[in-house]
Amino acid sequence: xxxxxxxxxxxxxxxxxxxxxxxxxxxxxxxxxxxxxxxxxxxxxxxxxxxxxxxxxxxxxxxxxxxxxxxxxxxxxxxxxxxxxxxxxxxxxxxxxxxxxxxxxxxxxxxxxxxxxxxxxxxxxxxxxxxxxxxxxxxxxxxxxxxxxxxxxxxxxxxxxxxxxxxxxxxxxxxxxxxxxxxxxxxxxxxxxxxxxxxxxxxxxxxxxxxxxxxxxxxxxxxxxxxxxxxxxxxxxxxxxxxxxxxxxxxxxxxxxxxxxxxxxxxxxxxxxxxxxxxxxxxxxxxxxxxxxxxxxxxxxxxxxxxxxxxxxxxxxxxxxxxxxxxxxxxxxxxxxxxxxxxxxxxxxxxxxxxxxxxxxxxxxxxxxxxxxxxxxxxxxxxxxxxxxxxxxxxxxxxxxxxxxxxxxxxxxxxxxxxxxxxxxxxxxxxxxxxxxxxxxxxxxxxxxxxxxxxxxxxxxxxxxxxxxxxxxxxxxx
Numbered sequence: 001x002x003x004x005x006x007x008x009x010x011x012x013x014x015x016x017x018x019x020x021x022x023x024x025x026x027x028x029x030x031x032x033x034x035x036x037x038x039x040x041x042x043x044x045x046x047x048x049x050x051x052x053x054x055x056x057x058x059x060x061x062x063x064x065x066x067x068x069x070x071x072x073x074x075x076x077x078x079x080x081x082x083x084x085x086x087x088x089x090x091x092x093x094x095x096x097x098x099x100x101x102x103x104x105x106x107x108x109x110x111x112x113x114x115x116x117x118x119x120x121x122x123x124x125x126x127x128x129x130x131x132x133x134x135x136x137x138x139x140x141x142x143x144x145x146x147x148x149x150x151x152x153x154x155x156x157x158x159x160x161x162x163x164x165x166x167x168x169x170x171x172x173x174x175x176x177x178x179x180x181x182x183x184x185x186x187x188x189x190x191x192x193x194x195x196x197x198x199x200x201x202x203x204x205x206x207x208x209x210x211x212x213x214x215x216x217x218x219x220x221x222x223x224x225x226x227x228x229x230x231x232x233x234x235x236x237x238x239x240x241x242x243x244x245x246x247x248x249x250x251x252x253x254x255x256x257x258x259x260x261x262x263x264x265x266x267x268x269x270x271x272x273x274x275x276x277x278x279x280x281x282x283x284x285x286x287x288x289x290x291x292x293x294x295x296x297x298x299x300x301x302x303x304x305x306x307x308x309x310x311x312x313x314x315x316x317x318x319x320x321x322x323x324x325x326x327x328x329x330x331x332x333x334x335x336x337x338x339x340x341x342x343x344x345x346x347x348x349x350x351x352x353x354x355x356x357x358x359x360x361x362x363x364x365x366x367x368x369x370x371x372x373x374x375x376x377x378x379x380x381x382x383x384x385x386x387x388x389x390x391x392x393x394x395x396x397x398x399x400x401x402x403x404x405x406x407x408x409x410x411x412x413x414x415x416x417x418x419x420x421x422x423x424x425x426x427x428x429x430x431x432x433x434x435x436x437x438x439x440x441x442x443x444x445x446x447x448x449x450x451x452x453x454x455x456x457x458x459x460x461x462x463x464x465x466x467x468x469x470x471x472x473x474x475x476x477x478x
Contacts, residue, residue, distance in 0.1 A: 005055040014339035017050045021327060021368065025414065036414045037316060040323035040370060047330040054334060061330065068329020071373060072321035074260075075173075078130070079314040079321075079420070081263040085249075086134045086309030086424070087288040088270035093242035093278050096232045098139035099146075099305070103229055108147045108215040112208040115140045115157040116164075120201075123165025125250045127172040129410075130417070131263065132162040134309075134424050135246075141425055142305045146225040149215060155427040156435025159410050160204050164438055167193055167402055173259070174372055174406045181380035182387075182401070184394035189402075192395035195455045196403055196445045197438075204437035224301055231302050241277050245270040304426055313423070321416050324370025331368060332378055341382050348386055355400060355450025358383050359443050362404030363412075370415045375405030393457045403446045407439040 009017065021043040028034035028042070044065065051061045089095050106114050118140065123132040137158040144154030166172045170186060179189040232238065249266035253259070267289065274280040274288070288294075292310030297303055331337060341361070348354050361383055366375035379401050387397045409417030413429040422429050449455050 006060075007054050008335045009054060009339050011339055011343045013050075013054075014334075014336040017047060017331065017334070017336050018340070018368070020046055020050070021331070029414070035316075036370075036419070037319045037323060040320060040327060040414075044323055044327040044330065047327065047334070051330060051334050056334070064329050064333040065326040068332070068374075069322045069326045072318065072325050072371070075371070075373065075416075076314075076318045076321055077260050078128075078173075078263070079317055080311050081260055081267065082128075082131055082134050083292070083309060083311045083314040084289045085131065085263050085267045085270070086138070086313075087290075087292040087311075088267040088274065088285075088309075089135055089245055090293040090306055090309055091278060091280050091285055091288045092245055092270035092273040093236040093238060094245050094270060094273075095135065095139050095142075096236045096306070097238045097242045098136065099142035100229055100232045100238050102139060102143035103146050103225060106143060106147070108149070109213050110209070111144060111147055111149055111215065112153060112157045112212040113205055115144070115154060116161040116205055116208055119158050119161030120165040122250075123162045124169045125165075126253045127166065127169040127175070128253075128259065129159075129162040129166035129172075130420060131249075132165065133158060133421055137162065137425055138305065138308070141427075142228070142301075145301055145305070146228055147215065149212075151425075151427045152431035153211065153435050155421075155425045155432035156437065157208055158425065159421060159432065159436050160201075160208075160438035163407050163410065164197060164201050167197055167406065174376060174402065177373065178376050178380065178398040178401050178406070179394065181377055182384055182394040182398040184398050188395050189398045192399045192455070192457070193402055196399060196442050196449065200438050200441040200445050203441055207437050227299055228301050228305075231297060231299060237277055237279075242273060244273060308424070308426075314420075317416055317420050317423070320414075320419060321371055324416065325374055328365070328369030328371070328374040328378065337365070337368075337378060337382055345386055348390075351390070351392070351453055351456050352447070352451035354386060354390060354392075355447055355456075357386075358397065358400045359404050359447065362401055363408055366405050366408050366415060367412060372406050372409040372415070372417055375408075376401050379405055391458050393459060396456055400443075400446055403442045407442060411436050411439050 024043045024046060025039045028039040029036065048061055052058065119132050119136050122136045123129050126132065140158055141151065141154055145151065167175060168190060169175060170190065175190065176186060179186050245266045248269045249262060252262035252265060271285045271289065274285045275282060288310065290311050292308050292313055293306055295303065295306060348357055358379070362375060362379045365378040366372065369375055369378065380397060383397055409415050410421045411429065411433050412418045418429050
């Protein structure tokens, strides 16, 4: 068989492969300002000669790419339906209603902490951080701009709330994925995350409250607020009817219906509200599904908030998913990550060192693969044997993966989550990164627990040596 000729990479060879991919991406972004999708594709193609030198045939290399890229289909479909949902909920008046009444009801001093709590509840109910950012997040951005709150601060509160609710929700895809990868239990995983996430959430809420107290009525741009609210009231029929799509989506997801059809049904309901209640034509409504809401109001705040959404708005992100997962699959199959970790795995003897290493692996696999799913799968696969050797239960590993790989998605500019968040909210990652307090604080809490051993649950008796589990992205056979 052709697989007999395949060799495992040495540490230096693995490091050279990884550095090649990193240099292509970093130089392309920092020096030439090349789109990340092109750089990911170039990095992926650059791995071909490295793998063939290890003994892989081109067909095996290609299959490793395709197998891994196939994992983008489900999140890609979710992205497309979320894009449709955003467009539908704007023409239905759902997002405009949230913006209008949010401006009317929320005090500037408590806007940030209210945004944190609101997005937390929406994400907890729906199990989707991206859906929350694309709907409630857009609405709260509009309120924040009107109240004179810096966009980075508002985005930080939105992201912190959305990811907290997503992590704590049994409906979340990543919350279900991670314990599956590590061999744990869903609700044990959620309970164990409370130890790190709740303290970080409380600290984040306090920080947002303190920062928010500096904003008062004098910071509000009254003219801008009046212009926005007047436009929304004149253009849309606001009230309870536009809230129906939200009720439908939350109900379907709480009944544990599949995410993709649930999101699409909520989009269709939004389209029906747009036609029957807002007065949009059928062709206009369907056009909003495809290319998002379009308007030429001539009012900057209106255009920046409402011209968004649609299926086509997600195509660049899906391209990134494809290439990032393709690159990640090649690095995983060729044994690059295993070779790098194997060089120091035996030296890990203390829980503090283990947690620190797992945090680095979580962020590293996220940076390499560009996708939360890749980070969760690879991080869990690579680190599980070490946790088993140290007699630690799987919920310890799954918690760290969520603290880093899941939450870190929005704060790395070239990942799918980072690009989606920045594009959807209209705020660059550099502007909101310093204010994503939950994502920044949670890993520190996790590290403290690792150093002290607090909450690092162990088996009562040492686990027997288990047969090494195959990686989630399996080697390709001839």
